[in-house]
Amino acid sequence: MSFTEIIGQEQVLSLFKSALQNERLAHAYIFAGQEGIGKMMFARELAKKIFCQSGKIDDACDVCSICKRIMVDNFADLFFLFPEKNHRVIKLEQLKHLQEILYVKPIEAKHKIVIIEDADKMNEEASNCLLKTLEEPPLYAIILLIVTSLESVSETIKSRCQIVRFSPLPVDVIRNILTERFQLDKQQATQFAFISGGSLARAAMLMDANALEKKHWLAKKLFEINCADNLTFSQEVLDEWNIQDFDILEEKRTHVKELFFLFLMYYRDMLICKAGGTDFPLYYDDWKDALIKKGKSLTENTLFKILDIIKTSLKYLDYNANINLLIENMITEILYIISDPKALKDERPLFRIDSL
Numbered sequence: 001m002s003f004t005e006i007i008g009q010e011q012v013l014s015l016f017k018s019a020l021q022n023e024r025l026a027h028a029y030i031f032a033g034q035e036g037i038g039k040m041m042f043a044r045e046l047a048k049k050i051f052c053q054s055g056k057i058d059d060a061c062d063v064c065s066i067c068k069r070i071m072v073d074n075f076a077d078l079f080f081l082f083p084e085k086n087h088r089v090i091k092l093e094q095l096k097h098l099q100e101i102l103y104v105k106p107i108e109a110k111h112k113i114v115i116i117e118d119a120d121k122m123n124e125e126a127s128n129c130l131l132k133t134l135e136e137p138p139l140y141a142i143i144l145l146i147v148t149s150l151e152s153v154s155e156t157i158k159s160r161c162q163i164v165r166f167s168p169l170p171v172d173v174i175r176n177i178l179t180e181r182f183q184l185d186k187q188q189a190t191q192f193a194f195i196s197g198g199s200l201a202r203a204a205m206l207m208d209a210n211a212l213e214k215k216h217w218l219a220k221k222l223f224e225i226n227c228a229d230n231l232t233f234s235q236e237v238l239d240e241w242n243i244q245d246f247d248i249l250e251e252k253r254t255h256v257k258e259l260f261f262l263f264l265m266y267y268r269d270m271l272i273c274k275a276g277g278t279d280f281p282l283y284y285d286d287w288k289d290a291l292i293k294k295g296k297s298l299t300e301n302t303l304f305k306i307l308d309i310i311k312t313s314l315k316y317l318d319y320n321a322n323i324n325l326l327i328e329n330m331i332t333e334i335l336y337i338i339s340d341p342k343a344l345k346d347e348r349p350l351f352r353i354d355s356l
């Protein structure tokens with residue numbers, strides 16, 4: 001892998017090619033965009049390009065001693081920081097340790113690069129500490145913050161960084177990756193590329209065997225569900241996904257994310273069926289008749305609101321400690337809206353069906 005082989009992020013690539021050629025790299029960048037579109041990979045390849053000893057203009061060489069050490073995560077002037085296992089936020093102590101490291105001059109290179117993954121997941125103290133580092137960075141420092149939600153980054157931090165937005169990956173890029181790396185046939189790859197929302201991570205999650213098995217259970221339940229069953233249904237969902245069995249919070253969240261995506265795809269597919277959208281492949285394609293039938297009793301506005309509820313729950317998943325309650329609330333809200341559409345305000349949430 002090298003810097004120029006990164007696909008689907010041409011704008012970002014050309015921005016950095018030009019900055020490198022003109023030797024005008026900033027001290028701090030925020031790489032923003034949804035999960036699974038290559039932000040981290042780009043950060044790593046960029047660091048490799050900056051450190052590479054070969055003198056190649058556009059790219060790293062992948063064969064010099066530094067390139068090789070970066071490829072096995074063993075190069076002293078490149079640091080990674082991310083939330084510790086079983087914690088969803090980066091802690092103050094980690095930021096303080098980073099400051100200490102950063103103020104020691106680079107050992108081998110001209111620069112010292114720090115890549116902070118999940119930099120939008122910090123408590124206030126840690127965020128203030130990061131801000132201090134960004135206010136007076138050593139001249140040799142380059143700090144790359146990787147975030148999925150720019151809204152969660154404080155304005156003062158944003159003002160100290162150059163913001164680089166990563167786009168969802170185009171359908172053909174994901175389709176090619178799925179056929180080449182995941183050995184899917186062309187038809188399957190096209191289907192998952194469309195429903196991935198431009199994220200390779202989402203495609204991988206939805207085509208996982210567990211998700212494919214569970215989607216049938218969920219589709220059957222959602223077809224039969226009665227609006228008064230919210231608590232029973234929540235408990236059944238918790239049992240079916242074995243949520244209680246995961247001791248490690250991070251594993252639990254991964255499973256709940258899969259569950260939420262299955263809900264999201266169900267109502268997305270129902271909306272597509274209702275709108276007669278034949279251009280979008282369905283995730284629940286084998287439940288199409290049931291979706292059409294069930295969709296008849298719901299308005300498009302109700303479906304948009306349900307999608308909004310699920311998207312909000314997905315957002316809270318990273319911050320909410322009480323996962324059981326989050327699931328229960330989401331199910332209760334969905335069933336409530338279905339039972340009483342009049343409770344719905346008129347405004348329609350602002351998103352496009354192909355961005356789901």
Ligand SMILES: [Zn+2]
Nearest residue numbers: 052061064067
């Ligand atoms: Zn090299």
